[in-house]
Amino acid sequence: MPSSSFRKTGSALGTYLLLTLISLIMIVPFIWMLSTSFKEPQSIFTYPPQWIPDTFRFQNYIDVFRLIPFHRFYFNSVYIAAVVVLGTVFFASLAGYAFAKIPFKGRNVVFLILLSAMMIPHEVTAIPMFLFMRQLGWIDTHLPLILLPIFGAGGVFGIFVMRQFFITVPTELEEAAMIDGCNRFRIYARIMLPIAKPGMATLTIFTFVTIWNEFFDPLIFINSRELMTLPLGLSLFTDEVGTAWQYLMSATVMATLPLLIVFFLAQRRFIEGVAMTGLKE
């Protein structure tokens, strides 16, 4: 941007004001959430709105674990996200490498079919999947929540991202390794993967965020409270405790924290990743 031509103090001040206003609208819900999470039930209703509670009720955060199996939700979310991320990065990079670098027959056709499947609305396949999983006895287990994202649309997106990265690697590098007697898997594991680290990081963050926030699949496949993930557990909590906002908000704060930490650590790479692939989920 030609910031030099615009750089007038007045215009900068206006920009700051506007930006502050918009940022506030974006952030206020979080501040309100944090504030409510420490309140006594009766002080939620006070008027005028109280940003800083008179007394901080840390007990809300402890009570959450007693009211709902919150630690369970947490554990389920963490381990499902971990398995899905590992699975996606492994299988998608394997396929992405082949689609980028191994000239096999039918490569382009298969790749096109995979890509075109990305526009299938999830709701269409969810119905037969439910029956399929019921047939297998996998309803109310974590298997659908793990397998569907790795091999479904999420995995295809992963292939696409990884392929983009492998394509940029010069072929000479591979040919040299081949002459040295490396087989394909060694080339993939020893040469390609280290080069594709930025791609794997992007894919990891994307997949983690998607899985951490996934709602539709847990809603369909999970019935038992003990097996619920955070978004599903929290959404049910709104019904059951009704207006017990102080508990709901402390649970929500705890559910959001890991994601915000991950985001602040990986922020630049993530935003670059979004811009680079030019794709949304």
Next chain:
Amino acid sequence: MTHSRKRTGRGPLAREAQIAGWLFVSPMVLGFTLLLLFPMGLALYMSLTDWPLLGDHQFIGLENYRNVMTDAMFWKVLANTVYFTAGLVPLNIVLALLLALLLSRSLRGIGIFRTATFVPVMTSLIVWSIVWKLMYATESGLINQLLLMIGIKGPAWLYNQDLAMPAVIVTSVLKNVGLNMVLFIAAIQQVPRSLYEAATLDGAGRKGTFFHVTLPMITPTVFLTMVMTVIGSLKVFGQIYVMTQGGPSNSTKVLVYYIWEKAFKLFQFGYASSLAYVLFFIVLILTLLQWQLRKRWVFNEGDA
């Protein structure tokens, strides 16, 4: 590239490439066939049946689709979906573009503002919706408390037939505007600086520069984000589920919510599948349209 392909085109290396290639892609292709292609086909078949939770299913041909066409609730949810999309897309695109223009300037502390705008994108839609449900709450909600300070008694936002959908739209725009903003920032930063310099020499003001340089150069991104946002809006579900459950009196019941209700609450899998296929056809048409129009904007891009 052609050279090396020719070299590996025959001989033992080529055989090795066939085997290795298929071996590498087989887990994904297998999983994909089983978990996407097969259910896709089955869903099509199911849409032609009466398929209850228990008991046998019955092939009924196009009956479900005929019923969809005469289902008053289908037209209602379709209208709601269009309302949501038509409300959300222009708001989202304009706000994202405005933000991108502001945030692609090199100002001190710009990263803080970018982060603030992007945090909702990262947050779970469910968490965001729960927090906004609290914001909209009639008595304890922040919005009505603030309104009360200037002497206005706020309405019951999510329990009012006319206000519930706009309320959900606003929440949804704020949730996702950061994503389009990032794409716009990337596009704006790719506009050659020389064009701006030329515009400045021509005496173009800020408005002129935007309409004659920036906007034409980023139309591909505008178009892409528009189509993607439309497709995303057609599939709105989570915020509806948390904030309104489709109410009050079905005023926020959207297509995917209806599909979910039919399939997983009422277990009318056949009918739900035909509804899902209707959604699929809408998405398919939009995607093909995007593909067709792509040529046009790619041409524009080279032309500019």
